[in-house]
Amino acid sequence: MTPLKRGFLSILPIVSGILPFGVVMGATFSEAQLPFWQALFMNVALYSGAAQLATIPLMKLKTAVFVVVGTGLIINIRFLLYSAALAPYMQKAPWWIKVFCSFTLTDQSYAAMSAHSDSFETNEDAIRFYLGSALGMFFFWHSSTLIGYVFGNIAPASLNLDYAVPLSFVALLIPSLKTNNHKLVALVSSLLSLLLYPMPLRTGLITTALISIGVAWVLIKRRKV
Template sequence: MDTDTRFEPSSSALVTSTSSRLGQFLLGSRDTLPLIIGAIPFGLLFGALGVAAGLSLWQTLGMSLLVFAGAAQFIAVGLIGAGAGIGVIIFTTLIVNLRHALYSASLQPVVKHLPLRWRVFLAFGLTDECYAVMLRRLDRGPLCDNGRWFFAGTVVTMFSSWQLCTLIGALFGQAMPDLNRWGLEFALVASFIGIVVPMLKRYPQWAAAAAAGVVAVWARTLPYNLGLLLATAVGITVGLLLDKPAEEAAA
């Protein structure tokens, strides 16, 4: 059987995969499954809160289908429930989703050769979880010729699970009173911890994460979630300042 051997084994086990489209797709789907566990309660909660905020079932499902950005969807639903104007909703969710521009820039060398239809599809599905799966895969070495299908596997798996959880939450959330008090939103925190911590392998990365975390807590009361943007900028700056001397020393 033809196998992809152009990447190094992971630290835990030797990774081999078929280089076929289906093989790469299934590998991407498999590697995404552990992160879905943390997204399930998050999706259920969004479905319930969407309906509770006054959205219809179809409007709630439509937001997950067209937006597909968990944190931004929660913020939008909260602002809708509070009666905020459309301008405030758009601006606030834009600030929250600016991190996806960083994700895209990071993966640009991997997808720049793909046709436009592929780049649009993968950009739409570039969630935090999918980005984490792709980084871990790239840590093992370059993608094979059908590597785009690995990326597609992560996107389709995460997208499908998010839609299903939204539907279940919207349908049955009203039968579970005070669902928003169950603490299910902690699943988002746990999910992000699971995504970020394994990627912190060097001192500049740890310092950047710590600086961003401190600023995020300190600036959490800023309007329109501007604290998130400020924390991102500080984390990037710290990481670059500390990483540059390390690169120069290595050279």
């Protein structure tokens, strides 16, 4: 099977998490009475569900531009880490591949790729796999958002579908815990995320990630000494 196809298929198990999230996103657009072209523009060009869900209620309240934009960018700053992690594969890639990969970088496409990172023989394989997962994510995300926009939030709350995305991240985390140090960093991140959650403007997420990366760096350095 080609890496592109494997990448696309790698997204399918996560679809159960993407679809409800996309439907909620579409319903949020609809409830905010955004015209279809505006919803489409934001969804395609910004392509960041968490930032969109956080900023639309702020815009409904006519919050200051710097607060809305700042909130969105702080939520999206985690993409900096994903971009850094993808960079080694992209060193010899043509510019248009770099543009496409940057534009389609999401939690799910990155997580799907990192969970399969051991299976890539070359950087070209890795890029093709990533393109497959990114295309899958792009298709399912926009389809589900469209359903949410047209039909509203059709899923009953009793199904707890909002928990499907976190559960899919649990499944994607486990294969990445290759050593005790990885497990320790995951534990530190778990505890810090609880402690730092109340930080303003949802900065707890990126603060937790950066401190955890710092812990990982210390662990690597200590082992090398």
